[in-house]
Amino acid sequence: MKRPTIADIAQRAGVSKGAVSYALNGQPGVSESTRRRVLAIAKEIGWNPNGAARALSGAPSDTIGMVLRRPARILGVEPFFMELISGVEAELSARSYALTLQVVADQAAEIEVYRRWWGERRVDGVLVCDLRVDDPRITALADLSLPTVVVGSLGEVAGLVSVWSDDAAPVVEAVEYLNALGHRHIARVGGLPDLRHTAVRTEAFEEVCRRLNVEPALTIPTDYTGEDGARATRRLLSSPRRPTAILYDNDVMAVAGLAVAHEMGFSVPGDVSLVAWDDSVLCQLVHPPLTAMSRDIPAYGGHAARRLLDVIAGGSVASLQDVAAHLIPRGSTAAPAPRA
Amino acid sequence: MKRPTIADIAQRAGVSKGAVSYALNGQPGVSESTRRRVLAIAKEIGWNPNGAARALSGAPSDTIGMVLRRPARILGVEPFFMELISGVEAELSARSYALTLQVVADQAAEIEVYRRWWGERRVDGVLVCDLRVDDPRITALADLSLPTVVVGSLGEVAGLVSVWSDDAAPVVEAVEYLNALGHRHIARVGGLPDLRHTAVRTEAFEEVCRRLNVEPALTIPTDYTGEDGARATRRLLSSPRRPTAILYDNDVMAVAGLAVAHEMGFSVPGDVSLVAWDDSVLCQLVHPPLTAMSRDIPAYGGHAARRLLDVIAGGSVASLQDVAAHLIPRGSTAAPAPRA
DNA sequence: CTGAAAGCGCTTACAG
DNA sequence: CTGAAAGCGCTTACAG
Numbered sequence: 001m002k003r004p005t006i007a008d009i010a011q012r013a014g015v016s017k018g019a020v021s022y023a024l025n026g027q028p029g030v031s032e033s034t035r036r037r038v039l040a041i042a043k044e045i046g047w048n049p050n051g052a053a054r055a056l057s058g059a060p061s062d063t064i065g066m067v068l069r070r071p072a073r074i075l076g077v078e079p080f081f082m083e084l085i086s087g088v089e090a091e092l093s094a095r096s097y098a099l100t101l102q103v104v105a106d107q108a109a110e111i112e113v114y115r116r117w118w119g120e121r122r123v124d125g126v127l128v129c130d131l132r133v134d135d136p137r138i139t140a141l142a143d144l145s146l147p148t149v150v151v152g153s154l155g156e157v158a159g160l161v162s163v164w165s166d167d168a169a170p171v172v173e174a175v176e177y178l179n180a181l182g183h184r185h186i187a188r189v190g191g192l193p194d195l196r197h198t199a200v201r202t203e204a205f206e207e208v209c210r211r212l213n214v215e216p217a218l219t220i221p222t223d224y225t226g227e228d229g230a231r232a233t234r235r236l237l238s239s240p241r242r243p244t245a246i247l248y249d250n251d252v253m254a255v256a257g258l259a260v261a262h263e264m265g266f267s268v269p270g271d272v273s274l275v276a277w278d279d280s281v282l283c284q285l286v287h288p289p290l291t292a293m294s295r296d297i298p299a300y301g302g303h304a305a306r307r308l309l310d311v312i313a314g315g316s317v318a319s320l321q322d323v324a325a326h327l328i329p330r331g332s333t334a335a336p337a338p339r340a
Numbered sequence: 341m342k343r344p345t346i347a348d349i350a351q352r353a354g355v356s357k358g359a360v361s362y363a364l365n366g367q368p369g370v371s372e373s374t375r376r377r378v379l380a381i382a383k384e385i386g387w388n389p390n391g392a393a394r395a396l397s398g399a400p401s402d403t404i405g406m407v408l409r410r411p412a413r414i415l416g417v418e419p420f421f422m423e424l425i426s427g428v429e430a431e432l433s434a435r436s437y438a439l440t441l442q443v444v445a446d447q448a449a450e451i452e453v454y455r456r457w458w459g460e461r462r463v464d465g466v467l468v469c470d471l472r473v474d475d476p477r478i479t480a481l482a483d484l485s486l487p488t489v490v491v492g493s494l495g496e497v498a499g500l501v502s503v504w505s506d507d508a509a510p511v512v513e514a515v516e517y518l519n520a521l522g523h524r525h526i527a528r529v530g531g532l533p534d535l536r537h538t539a540v541r542t543e544a545f546e547e548v549c550r551r552l553n554v555e556p557a558l559t560i561p562t563d564y565t566g567e568d569g570a571r572a573t574r575r576l577l578s579s580p581r582r583p584t585a586i587l588y589d590n591d592v593m594a595v596a597g598l599a600v601a602h603e604m605g606f607s608v609p610g611d612v613s614l615v616a617w618d619d620s621v622l623c624q625l626v627h628p629p630l631t632a633m634s635r636d637i638p639a640y641g642g643h644a645a646r647r648l649l650d651v652i653a654g655g656s657v658a659s660l661q662d663v664a665a666h667l668i669p670r671g672s673t674a675a676p677a678p679r680a
Numbered sequence: 681c682t683g684a685a686a687g688c689g690c691t692t693a694c695a696g
Numbered sequence: 697c698t699g700a701a702a703g704c705g706c707t708t709a710c711a712g
Binding site for chain 4: 005006007017018021022025027049050052053054055056057058059
């Protein structure tokens with residue numbers, strides 16, 4: 001059986017298609033009685049608006065998009081993304097907006113997806129994550145004039161709205177805390193060096209270490225996976241001048257690092273203190289529970305979604321600096337044991 | 341500036357819109373030279389197909405949908421969903437299909453979303469999860485004749501394709517293993533009793549316990565959250581006839597249960613053995629690492645996505661039984677200590 | 681308040 | 697191989 005259209009409703013109601021459209025959309029131009037009759041018929045015959053036809057007439061898609069350039073399988077293990085997405089969803093679902101996700105292999109493909117989505121009016125706007133140090137997506141998006149909100153600090157780019165939090169301050173907080181405990185040799189297991197927030201953290205790390213005379217402030221780059229984090233930890237704990245404390249750029253690597261410490265016979269925090277960035281259940285459930293840089297990631301995602309909805313609505317929207325992550329000390333950090 | 345359309349291309353190329361359409365879509369009906377010229381012009385002026393217009397002419401949306409009826413925030417903590425989605429994405433992204441997610445509050449809203457998506461041709465098909473014991477979505481979906489693949493065992497429903505795995509066998513495997521270790525008092529912390537797979541597991545649990553004379557085979561229902569899992573564990577470990585082994589219906593609850601055991605001063609596996617269902621990094625990184633019912637969830641999602649694509653393509657598609665989860669013994673299970 | 685009509689950007693028979 | 701035209705299901709000025 002064919003899907004009913006407004007023409008069917010119009011015929012049954014004995015009015016024009018235009019009148020039906022006005023009635024259905026709550027627009028002025030029809031009498032209350034006609035409107036009621038039209039609505040009743042629409043319901044009765046199971047009419048649903050045809051989004052394609054609406055879109056062709058310029059209506060919004062009520063969908064926002066997010067392109068993720070990561071191996072698809074990483075989504076399942078890295079809590080950050082899911083928490084971010086859950087926060088975005090919470091905000092969107094309250095307004096019956098949908099979220100369209102697409103995973104791509106590289107940057108060219110990502111830009112191509114934006115181009116296509118916008119060309120096809122498939123999304124009303126996009127959320128952009130994982131800013132690179134030098135990121136061609138920024139200008140591509142600006143060229144498209146696709147409503148965009150950047151999640152993460154953007155620097156000075158005219159016209160683009162971002163929701164971000166300070167990545168440097170938490171690093172400083174953690175290092176100062178460890179230094180106060182007596183640590184003089186702190187290493188860091190960092191994320192992808194190409195990412196902008198990694199660069200910010202690395203710089204902050206080196207600067208605060210220099211200021212506090214904590215040397216050599218080594219950062220080992222990784223791809224964020226637990227495997228890479230384990231490898232980096234093994235390397236650090238095997239080195240002749242073993243650090244007494246390690247900062248990790250995410251929670252998965254910190255937990256993996258903890259397992260490596262145990263495996264190598266080091267006690268935590270007796271032999272080495274560990275600090276995670278991003279605080280998921282993971283951190284709280286291992287033994288000892290991990291000291292972590294904690295922030296409300298779903299809220300972060302929610303802010304970004306709300307901002308994007310505002311941009312789409314056409315308002316003049318300012319960037320938002322969310323609260324920075326802050327240190328939650330737990331059992332994985334303590335004063336270093338005196339060396340034998 | 342206005343977005344270019346095939347009319348613009350037609351004008352520049354000096355051919356009709358129809359010819360442009362054929363050229364762009366690789367259809368016969370234009371000469372090779374015309375096709376090349378059209379393609380070149382399209383590229384030059386930055387033409388993108390208008391999806392709405394295509395959809396209005398009956399083209400597919402190249403998008404599949406998934407409605408999740410869970411609190412949005414749970415997405416971030418429950419590894420199962422993200423792993424499933426990552427597997428789905430891996431399959432889809434290879435074919436440039438997008439995934440649209442929508443989180444809803446209740447079943448009525450979920451069915452409404454299906455109705456709307458299908459009415460609007462926003463998706464070519466949907467993946468349905470978390471089957472209930474008595475699930476009105478099944479008939480609703482069948483009525484819509486929306487291409488659907490059910491993730492999870494469906495029972496005998498004509499016409500619907502499902503991708504599922506045996507939920508009973510792993511329960512039997514785990515209980516037999518624990519029984520062989522000498523456990524005579526095994527409890528279970530189950531999921532939402534309303535879910536079909538929970539019901540299947542509960543029944544299998546009671547049956548195998550009866551067969552092996554392992555009593556009383558108590559299942560405590562939960563909502564799958566770590567908090568509920570902790571509460572259930574506290575109750576079990578406080579009871580006068582404390583079980584010597586506990587099965588959990590997901591990994592988050594098992595890890596939370598482990599923390600409770602430690603908090604109450606019980607040793608694992610000395611005082612109580614623990615078994616998780618679903619095996620994420622979580623299970624492997626806690627101490628002791630958890631014995632778990634393991635399965636490849638991303639692969640499961642991938643199978644479901646591929647099946648759905650086949651259904652959409654119109655082929656006659658059979659349901660797929662994926663391999664069942666199997667027990668991976670780790671440090672959290674051992675023979676029970678003799679009671680004092 | 682209502683009707684008739686054009687237009688959104690494509691696809692696809694139907695003639696030449 | 698190509699052109700002219702109808703149609704997909706809406707929305708929205710424009711007349712009455």
